[in-house]
Amino acid sequence: MEIDSWFGCLKVRACPWIDGKRIYFNVQSFAPGQSIEQPPALDKTVYVTDDEAGRKLVYEFTDSLANHVAGMQIEPGREITLTAQRK
Structure with a gap:
């Protein structure tokens, strides 16, 4: 499943990552x-662990x-993977 939509003032894209383990x-x-033809003022990417809890979060x-x-404050070049936990 993929997302390519606006949520409020934020443009969100989500899709399964090529490693098959993350989103x-x-x-x-x-x-x-x-103009959306110009580079965005904010552009941040994270990965979410692709399991049941991660898919629910995304x-x-x-x-x-x-x-x-x-x-989030993400240092340039740093890769962040979020893992959701179910209770």
């Missing part, structure tokens, strides 16, 4: 009045995850 999750934001709580990722 690619990208969040972009554009400045007010900015596909059922997309808006909350997108807002969380947008607020």
Whole structure:
């Protein structure tokens, strides 16, 4: 399953990653009045472990995850993998 949609002011793309173990999750934001043809003002990517809990996080709580990722401080070149836990 893939996501390529807007959630509020955030553009979200999610899809299974090529390694088969993670889900690619990208969040972009554009400045007010900015053309989407220009590079986004915010562009952050994380990976989510591709298991039942991870798929639920990505596909059922997309808006909350997108807002969380947008607020994360990610160093350039650093790869982040999030793992969701079920209780």
